[in-house]
Amino acid sequence: MTQRILTPNGHYRELDEALRDLGVTRLLLVCDGAWEHLDIRHWAEELRDVTVTFFRDFQPNPRYESVAAGVRCFREADAQAIFAAGGGSAMDVAKCIKLFCRMDAGRNYLDQPIVPNDVPLIAMPTTAGTGSEATRYAVIYRDGEKQSVTHDSIVPSVVLMDPSALRMLPPYQRKATMLDALCHAVESCWSVHSTDESRTYAREAISLVTAHMPGYLANAEEGNAGMLRAANTAGKAINITQTTAGHAMCYKLTSLYGLAHGHAAALCNRALFPWMLAHPERCTDPRGPEHLQAALRDIASAMSCEAPEQAADKLDRLVRDLGLSVPSPAPEDFDTLVRSVNPVRLKNFPMRLGEDDITALYHRILRA
Numbered sequence: 001m002t003q004r005i006l007t008p009n010g011h012y013r014e015l016d017e018a019l020r021d022l023g024v025t026r027l028l029l030v031c032d033g034a035w036e037h038l039d040i041r042h043w044a045e046e047l048r049d050v051t052v053t054f055f056r057d058f059q060p061n062p063r064y065e066s067v068a069a070g071v072r073c074f075r076e077a078d079a080q081a082i083f084a085a086g087g088g089s090a091m092d093v094a095k096c097i098k099l100f101c102r103m104d105a106g107r108n109y110l111d112q113p114i115v116p117n118d119v120p121l122i123a124m125p126t127t128a129g130t131g132s133e134a135t136r137y138a139v140i141y142r143d144g145e146k147q148s149v150t151h152d153s154i155v156p157s158v159v160l161m162d163p164s165a166l167r168m169l170p171p172y173q174r175k176a177t178m179l180d181a182l183c184h185a186v187e188s189c190w191s192v193h194s195t196d197e198s199r200t201y202a203r204e205a206i207s208l209v210t211a212h213m214p215g216y217l218a219n220a221e222e223g224n225a226g227m228l229r230a231a232n233t234a235g236k237a238i239n240i241t242q243t244t245a246g247h248a249m250c251y252k253l254t255s256l257y258g259l260a261h262g263h264a265a266a267l268c269n270r271a272l273f274p275w276m277l278a279h280p281e282r283c284t285d286p287r288g289p290e291h292l293q294a295a296l297r298d299i300a301s302a303m304s305c306e307a308p309e310q311a312a313d314k315l316d317r318l319v320r321d322l323g324l325s326v327p328s329p330a331p332e333d334f335d336t337l338v339r340s341v342n343p344v345r346l347k348n349f350p351m352r353l354g355e356d357d358i359t360a361l362y363h364r365i366l367r368a
């Protein structure tokens with residue numbers, strides 16, 4: 001499916017047109033706390049031909065019950081389309097409302113077979129990181145357990161890339177979300193599921209991050225616009241390949257030490273990249289070691305480096321130059337960390353990683 005990308009230039013006329021084209025007069029707007037600071041709220045306040053119903057009754061790491069309440073809200077408003085404006089959690093909630101909104105309300109939606117519908121889903125990311133607006137994945141929590149929801153029909157058909165939405169991002173979140181996008185692209189490039197199409201997206205995303213980083217970090221409009229494109233393109237890459245060891249290993253760093261997700265993923269990948277270069281004999285990609293080496297060279301050239309070794313150094317330097325801290329682990333943390341690694345994501349990594357390797361990598365990640 002091709003995604004229609006809208007780029008507002010100080011106005012939202014393209015969005016008006018998109019709603020007209022879709023025949024939408026009743027809209028469910030799913031948004032988080034960022035909404036009060038967004039320029040687009042004026043657009044919503046001044047809408048005349050479209051009735052907007054807000055749904056914002058959800059928390060980060062959204063619970064199933066919140067999604068079910070969103071589905072009720074969608075039905076009571078008799079909405080014809082869903083507009084998600086926010087970070088990853090707003091996207092997750094909106095995607096699940098879209099997926100469940102025509103299903104049987106008498107049973108848990110997660111236990112029912114998925115029946116795709118044609119309710120339009122429009123997404124406006126307020127960070128340049130997750131790329132969730134380009135993927136078929138959503139995560140919600142059921143009875144405290146993380147539950148992944150995956151379906152092609154939840155990829156938003158329209159994306160509004162509004163650089164003004166990034167203006168208020170706090171510096172740490174700005175850096176961490178950018179690193180999340182970069183890690184998505186890098187991991188996608190070396191994933192065992194990579195295809196010509198995903199590699200093209202991944203290379204482009206890495207180039208976009210590299211090119212727009214200075215402007216984005218300076219909070220310039222052009223840089224913010226470029227980083228939104230980068231994150232979206234990296235999202236398209238992982239929509240095909242999924243993420244790999246960097247993401248498999250990073251989640252516990254967030255819950256143990258309170259690091260932002262992109263910060264944690266970057267710490268993992270800056271240890272993994274040189275490890276991969278030092279252990280070419282560990283390649284498990286069925287296409288062979290030469291294929292993997294070509295992927296690593298692709299990453300290097302997209303980062304404007306001559307060789308993968310330089311790209312690994314550049315990633316290391318980037319994390320240091322951004323001033324991102326490395327937590328101090330307690331000795332018993334390593335067991336917890338090794339046990340936390342997501343085995344499903346680890347399978348997408350193109351090299352054999354045993355428990356000893358993972359332990360050694362966590363020592364490198366935490367510089368212990």
Ligand SMILES: [Fe+2]
Binds near residue numbers: 130180184247261265
């Ligand atoms: Fe991520």
